[in-house]
Amino acid sequence: MQRLEADPRVTIHYHSQVTALHGDTWLEGITLKTGDTERRIETRALFIMIGAAPNTGWLSGLAETDAKGFVQTGAAAGQSDDYATTAPGIFAVGDVRAGSVKRVASAVGEGSVVVSRIWQYLEDLRVTAA
Ligand SMILES: Cc1cc2nc3c(=O)[nH]c(=O)nc-3n(C[C@H](O)[C@H](O)[C@H](O)COP(=O)(O)OP(=O)(O)OC[C@H]3O[C@@H](n4cnc5c(N)ncnc54)[C@H](O)[C@@H]3O)c2cc1C
Incomplete structure (x- = not known):
């Protein structure tokens, strides 16, 4: 995490959720919700990391x-x-x-x-x- 935070090529959006995907044939953008604010970010790729939190x-x-x-x-x-x-x-x-x-x-x-x-x-x- 510290390496990511220090990398100038990476922007971390804390406390944010991806609430929509945009594009017809391929991904063109996402909607990112931070608090009550939603904004669209143009992107061609989305990677999802799941499974790290135990359901206990x-x-x-x-x-x-x-x-x-x-x-x-x-x-x-x-x-x-x-x-x-x-x-x-x-x-x-x-x-x-x-x-x-x-x-x-x-x-x-x-x-x-x-x-x-x-x-x-x-x-x-x-x-x-x-
Ligand atoms: C993105 C990703 C990539 C990975 N890549 C690799 C890889 O390349 N090689 C590798 O060896 N390992 C990989 N892993 C790790 C591997 O998936 C896990 O180590 C493995 O699946 C663990 O098996 P498990 O049975 O312990 O848990 P899980 O496979 O997580 O199974 C647990 C099951 O319990 C269910 N469950 C949860 N809560 C409850 C509940 N309350 N009641 C009933 N059912 C419940 C879940 O729905 C799930 O089906 C990867 C994991 C992730 C997330």
Whole structure:
């Protein structure tokens, strides 16, 4: 971010939303809304960066997250299991897990590993209830 801010070729429009795209055959411009002010910017390209914010608000009060909302697991959650959260029976894998490598292969790998942990958790519950 600091490098972008220092680059004279880059203008950062903080607190702004792209609210419209313009053009018939190809992109010719966008509408940018900053507060109550809307203005059109002529441009031929728009790149969208998505997926960086975890959707974990619903977990609030159930399992602990870090300051950015990624779910704490393993040692950070006081658990010996790498994928166990602070909430018994709730496991987290993939991008949503704090400290995970944000890559497809990692998410798939963690997902495959956690299945046996879930079976073990359920088995332990069954044994305890018996
Ligand atoms: C722009 C971009 C480019 C990327 N490029 C690469 C790349 O080249 N190579 C690579 O390896 N990785 C890449 N990644 C990262 C890769 O996409 C992720 O690491 C991977 O998808 C993580 O998988 P996941 O299952 O953990 O999460 P996700 O793929 O994000 O899946 C989570 C799912 O849960 C759903 N969900 C969210 N909240 C709820 C809810 N409350 N209830 C039910 N469902 C819910 C979401 O809709 C989503 O379908 C890229 C990511 C982005 C954003």
